[in-house]
Amino acid sequence: MTITLHAISAPVFTARLKSLVHLLKIGEAEASARGLSEDEVLGARLAPDMFELKRQVQIATDHAKGAMARLGGLDIPSFPDTEQTFADLYARIDKTLAFVASVPAAAVDGREEAMVTLKLRQETMELRAIDYLQGYAFPNFYFHVTTAYDILRHLGMPLGKRDFLWRE
Template sequence: MPLSMHQASVVLFTRTLTALDAILDKAIAHAEAKKIEPDALLTARLYPNMFAFAKQVQLATDFAKGPVSRLAGVDIPKYADEEKTFTDLKARIAKTIAYLKTVKPEQIDGSADKDITFPAGPEKTLTLPGSQYLLGVALPNFYFHATTAYDLLRHNGVELGKLDFIGRP
């Protein structure tokens, strides 16, 4: 059986967001054990002009819910981007996973050839077939932000390994 658009989107996004949620638990435990202010991790950046950890998590959730919604042809849930704590970020991840679980395979499967129009910078949009959008835009952006969040915590001493990022099937 060929891989479906649902499997390549909802299933992958859900698995990685579940792993990211567990990574946040390790960050919380690390901050408590080492007596580090959580804000030091939440505001950590790889470079001054890059987004901080909290924003990376927000963007990872955005690049899960946005593409899935576009592929399904439904409105994208809007989040205020006001998360300031690990608890807030965990709630955002949970809300995103809950949303993804409402999108059924029949809503997305068959979208491979459907034209998807999406923002590509300020006041600019692009249109691609669904499969190109998912594989060439959505997944790379999602994994970029999820990986950057992981890297920020790892760089700041949180003991994480590859299996923490990949998650368990």
């Protein structure tokens, strides 16, 4: 069996984005049961200098769609960061899942050595696609998905490791 770039990227983003929906749905239901507003939950953060829950979700989706586009040599779809509700976040995740699913394996596979250019705030990085995926895209994606989980746990939501690893 050959392991391909698409096989190690798209299914990972898909599975964790679906688990993120699962986490958010638990948080939404529990918040409603406790009388917490969406603003309280989606605006929660772990520390004053960290992004709030809704921004964690936005950034996680940005890394998933950005990675798949960069790996496939495609344009990155632009999603404005306007989500204010759980429903808005679910729609954003759905759009991201649709984009990830739309990137054909043929566009990604064999591009492990292709150069990926990242234009960051204060620098530009050039990385081989495989190094970009393993050393930048995945760590950033997992950081923001995990931080979303952690914010919900910090709020006392009934989540555990199984929820983070949840698969439909």
